[in-house]
Amino acid sequence: MSDIPEYPLQWPEAVPRTTQRVTSQFKTTLHAALANVDKALRAFAKDSGKQVTGIVLSSNVGGLSLKAPADPGVAAWFTWDGEQRCIAVDRYPKPQDNLQAIFHIIEARRTEMRHGGLHVVRQTFKGFTALPAPDDWFKVLGFKPGATVGLNEVEAAFRSLAKNTHPDAGGSAAAMARLNWARDEARRQLGAPQ
Incomplete structure (x- = not known):
């Protein structure tokens, strides 16, 4: 069972966020989009x-x-073929439209299954292999949750941690990506100019 909560949104770390949303052509209610995704995932399991x-x-x-x-x-978020997967969409301004887009993505995998087989779907699903949802930026930057933190403290913590986290300093690309995410998220939440 996944420990991902339904609320609030848990976005996968490796998936970039949409900065400018577009209006969709979907005419689906939230209830109908939920039913469509449920039906598509059940059919996908049966097909695969x-x-x-x-x-x-x-x-x-x-x-x-x-x-x-x-x-x-x-x-x-779901587990398929032994791995946790995540299909995340934020292209549209309404949750039901983003959910309906997920339905269409799953249906596209079903089409791949019919025409190319399981090996084709495994290849395309590699892009949906879920990395864990990102940690709280407070935790990543070494602050206690709820502490009063400003942009100067964020930048100082980032620089200090980057000295050991950067791949050139013996760290790893994954650890540095996590640290970069934390700084960017802190800047966003604290209202730093973009």
């Missing part, structure tokens, strides 16, 4: 002969609100 388990549709749609969330992204 491999179970799809641990399905979590993570988004910022939560609680009782008539307003659309500021971040309409949706991430479909």
Whole structure:
């Protein structure tokens, strides 16, 4: 079972976020889009002969609100063929449209299965192999959650940690990517100029 929560949105670390959303042509309600994704994942499991388990549709749609969330992204996390996968879409301004896009992505994999076989789908699914959702930037930069932190402290912590984290200093590319993510997320949340 996945430990990914449904709410708030858990975006996969390696997937870039959309900076400029476009209006979709989908005419699907949230309820219908949820049903479409569920049906597509069940059909995909049947077509591939491999179970799809641990399905979590993570988004910022939560609680009782008539307003659309500021971040309409949706991430479909699940396990297939022994690996956790994530299909994440935030291209559209409405969560139901991003969810419907995920439905179409799954249906495209079903088409690949029919025409190319399981080996083709395994190849295309390598891009959906899920990296864990990113840590809290406070934790990555060495701050205690809830501490009052400003941009100067973020930059100082980043520079200090980068001295050992950078691949040229004996660190790894993955560790440096995580550190870069934390600094960028801190800057974004603290309102640094882009």
